[in-house]
Each structure stands twice: as C-alpha cells, then as structure tokens.
Amino acid sequence: MPTPADIPSENAALPRETGGFRLLRTLGRGGMGVVYEAEELASSRRVALKILVPELAVSEEAFERFRREARIAASISDSSCVFVFGAHQIDGAPAIAMELCAGETLEHRLSQREPVPVEDAVRWTIEILDGLEAAHRVGVVHRDVKPSNCFITAEGRIKVGDFGLARSLERDVQLTRSGVFLGSPLYASPEQVRGRHVDFRSDLYSVGATLYALLTGRSPYTGDNLGEVLARILSESPEPLSSLRKEIPPALDKLVLRAMAREPAQRFR
Numbered sequence: 001m002p003t004p005a006d007i008p009s010e011n012a013a014l015p016r017e018t019g020g021f022r023l024l025r026t027l028g029r030g031g032m033g034v035v036y037e038a039e040e041l042a043s044s045r046r047v048a049l050k051i052l053v054p055e056l057a058v059s060e061e062a063f064e065r066f067r068r069e070a071r072i073a074a075s076i077s078d079s080s081c082v083f084v085f086g087a088h089q090i091d092g093a094p095a096i097a098m099e100l101c102a103g104e105t106l107e108h109r110l111s112q113r114e115p116v117p118v119e120d121a122v123r124w125t126i127e128i129l130d131g132l133e134a135a136h137r138v139g140v141v142h143r144d145v146k147p148s149n150c151f152i153t154a155e156g157r158i159k160v161g162d163f164g165l166a167r168s169l170e171r172d173v174q175l176t177r178s179g180v181f182l183g184s185p186l187y188a189s190p191e192q193v194r195g196r197h198v199d200f201r202s203d204l205y206s207v208g209a210t211l212y213a214l215l216t217g218r219s220p221y222t223g224d225n226l227g228e229v230l231a232r233i234l235s236e237s238p239e240p241l242s243s244l245r246k247e248i249p250p251a252l253d254k255l256v257l258r259a260m261a262r263e264p265a266q267r268f269r
Contacts, residue, residue: 189206
C-alpha cells in the first residue's frame, strides 16, 4: 500500500505531470479524495481526476472503498449522472477520471443565500431522481446524496456525481464495518446514521433532505454539534417547510416530509 508521501497532495505545486495526467488545479476535497482538473496526456481530454486523500492513505479500508467506487461508478451510464472514464493508479494511489462538470454545485447555489424558486427546486430534484433511478437499475445505492454532489450544467440541468460511498446490491459486498458511519450526516437517513443496511429508500430520504435545503436555505436538522444533529435525525421530524417559507404548497410540504419519514417503509416506493 502507498504511504501518504507517495500520494499527490493538493498543496503540491501545480501544474505537474503524473500517472499519465497533467494536474492543473485543485477543484475540491471530499470525504474520500482530492479532485483535480486534469488533462489526460494520451487524449488531451480535460477530466476531473479524484485521488485518495493522504490522510486516508494508511487505511486499507479506504483504499478498498475507493477501488469499489471506480468499479461501480463505471457501470452507470446516464445523462443525469457524471460520466466515469475509468480507474487509474497515480503514484501508486487509486484514482478515477470523471467527466469535468463546468459550473457550480447545488451547495454553491445555496451558499448565495438567495431563495431558490420552487419550480427550479422541484425540477432539479426530479433530475436527481432520474440519475439515481439509473444507478438503482444497475444495483447501485449512492449513499451520499447531498447538494455538493449535485452539479449544475451549463444548460441548467443537474448531474449526480461522486458515487464514492455507493454499494453494489448485486454483489452485496460488505466493506463497511458494523457501526462505522460513512456519509454526510446533514442529509443521511436514520438507518444510515445507525449503521444499518441501506437501500434505495435511503437515497430517497437524502433527496428529500436536499429538496428541503433548496426550499428553505438550510439543512433539515441543525444543532450545536454533530451529536445533537444525529440525535435529532433519529428522534425528530423536520420542521414543516411551510413554517419556514409561506409560499410552499401544502402538497409539496407533505411530499418532502414523507420522503424523509424516519421509517423506510413509510417513504415512497
């Protein structure tokens, strides 16, 4: 296994060439890796290249999750999903080359602190569901749906990306130890927070939580610390949308709360 020193750091001088790519600039850091804008030298194609973060390099579990990400993501081909070109080794570290999405994410859109029109929020949510449906058809559960993983294209459409925590239902490989939480707690389902088995209904919960944030400008649950937020996810229903934004139609309010029902069986099928 590579050591942290063997893996490119986001603080390394850029641009530079490594592993068949020219790293141009850092696009962002996620829970599993650092994403660079890069040029594939053989094809001159611009890609988003995700490389495992140095802090996780000492973990065999992290490396196996990353290899799994590449295999699963490459099996999804849909216009509502970020396309994966292939898996690579960069200085001995697993890496994945993906479609480079220009523009911003829904998280960036939310950071502008301007209300998202209801029509836009609903349309974007439908497009997220289209992408997840394509993933679910090939047996993939995303497990980390959130605004920062939803990219707004130049045409104003949404692409779902970063299936880094996805799990193939066909192979049902158990790579996560019992009780180890993987995901983004602000948008995670109660069963995921508990470390239990998750299926497409967990993704549906996270889509509902994302729509909640688009409509209200904040995540469904807040707290002074992570423990408080997790406790509320497990024990409370989110505050009704209409109490935070008066123009939310009652039917939409009801739909979001059902998608975010604490019990998976109570959500949409």
